[in-house]
Amino acid sequence: MATRARWLLAGLVLLLGAEAAAKDTACTYGTNCLCDRLKKTSDPLYNPNVIFCEDFENPVLNNGDNYVRGVNGKGDGWAQKYGPPSDGCLDLSQPSGVGLRDEGAEGRQPWSCFNVVQENACEVESDCVFEGTSSLAFKFKPGDTGGIVGRGAFSGGNTRDVGITIALKVTRNYVSPKDPGNHGPAAKMDEWGNLDQCIMGCATYNAGNPSWPFAAGMKTFTSNPNPVVLRGQGEWDGVSGYRFGPKSADYDFTRDWGKGNWGCLQIKWTGWGTNSATATYWFNGKEILKMQNFNMTTLRDNAGGIGGFSFNSYFNGADGTQSGYTGSTMAYRVEDNLVVTRGDPVSCQAIGFTQSGAPTLGTPGQPTLIP
Ligand SMILES: [Ca+2]
Numbered sequence: 001m002a003t004r005a006r007w008l009l010a011g012l013v014l015l016l017g018a019e020a021a022a023k024d025t026a027c028t029y030g031t032n033c034l035c036d037r038l039k040k041t042s043d044p045l046y047n048p049n050v051i052f053c054e055d056f057e058n059p060v061l062n063n064g065d066n067y068v069r070g071v072n073g074k075g076d077g078w079a080q081k082y083g084p085p086s087d088g089c090l091d092l093s094q095p096s097g098v099g100l101r102d103e104g105a106e107g108r109q110p111w112s113c114f115n116v117v118q119e120n121a122c123e124v125e126s127d128c129v130f131e132g133t134s135s136l137a138f139k140f141k142p143g144d145t146g147g148i149v150g151r152g153a154f155s156g157g158n159t160r161d162v163g164i165t166i167a168l169k170v171t172r173n174y175v176s177p178k179d180p181g182n183h184g185p186a187a188k189m190d191e192w193g194n195l196d197q198c199i200m201g202c203a204t205y206n207a208g209n210p211s212w213p214f215a216a217g218m219k220t221f222t223s224n225p226n227p228v229v230l231r232g233q234g235e236w237d238g239v240s241g242y243r244f245g246p247k248s249a250d251y252d253f254t255r256d257w258g259k260g261n262w263g264c265l266q267i268k269w270t271g272w273g274t275n276s277a278t279a280t281y282w283f284n285g286k287e288i289l290k291m292q293n294f295n296m297t298t299l300r301d302n303a304g305g306i307g308g309f310s311f312n313s314y315f316n317g318a319d320g321t322q323s324g325y326t327g328s329t330m331a332y333r334v335e336d337n338l339v340v341t342r343g344d345p346v347s348c349q350a351i352g353f354t355q356s357g358a359p360t361l362g363t364p365g366q367p368t369l370i371p
């Protein structure tokens with residue numbers, strides 16, 4: 001290679017090295033994947049506020065297929081880090097005993113309820129990975145509720161200020177709770193705190209809701225937290241719950257996201273547990289929800305802040321409770337680059353999205369927050 005070309009290449013590498021992680025770019029676990037970069041002080045992406053990061057690049061998270069029934073007897077890599085899965089995600093037809101039923105919960109086994117997937121080599125579609133070499137795919141199997149597949153803990157324990165950024169996708173064959181004629185089912189997103197704080201989007205709250213899947217709910221208040229809702233809508237359930245979500249003018253699944261597309265969700269809470277908490281949500285960089293003066297002083301669970309979350313994909317059945325996923329073929333919800341900070345959420349660009357264009361507002365609407 002000519003000297004001049006080498007210099008140009010070196011310059012290009014330097015330029016690229018200064019940029020954020022890029023969608024569909026391979027990386028080497030432990031070296032230059034997103035979570036490696038966020039904690040490396042010499043990296044432009046370094047962020048000392050990160051208290052949880054998962055890019056699903058650790059190869060041991062992807063070893064569920066190695067389980068051989070009756071032979072192995074040890075939990076797989078996912079189960080050791082985040083497991084075991086619980087409720088609807090456990091296949092009770094598998095052998096009972098410690099560490100057995102959760103083995104192979106990850107992978108392509110018929111009883112597996114999720115799969116750490118690789119590009120062009122997964123069970124549904126081909127754009128399986130957002131960034132790096134692997135993503136997390138929750139499986140929606142016909143008639144199966146799915147559920148919690150593991151639990152992540154924040155370093156440093158509870159926090160009252162939390163920023164969340166995540167890349168999300170549902171496959172094109174996914175049957176959404178908002179699809180016509182399918183208003184009964186609803187699905188949960190990942191759950192925060194001790195499960196009572198379903199702040200990313202929650203089951204029956206989002207049944208039939210245009211703001212699916214981000215119609216959310218919190219429980220265990222003894223009185224109405226009564227926030228000032230500056231964008232979106234919220235309501236007290238009169239008992240112990242407060243539910244909230246975007247308005248159609250600001251977010252509509254079909255218009256602003258759509259099946260088969262990757263989207264970037266960012267969430268920021270401050271002052272959790274105080275009398276003046278705030279919450280702001282953005283989708284693809286556009287503000288979709290904003291609440292202030294959220295009085296959380298009567299919150300019973302997680303009053304001191306939140307310290308972790310559960311990976312979840314619980315799907316209420318057509319009966320609204322537990323008859324499971326209503327689609328006729330297995331579908332995925334896929335997640336990648338989940339970053340949690342004790343402060344501002346990292347940018348969508350930092351986790352691999354390109355700068356989004358100017359937001360377009362749709363026709364105002366009034367989605368119903370069904371309990
Ligand atoms: Ca990844």
Ligand SMILES: [Ca+2]
Nearest residue numbers: 062107115116
């Ligand atoms: Ca796998």
Ligand SMILES: [Ca+2]
Nearest residue numbers: 127128129130
């Ligand atoms: Ca991809």
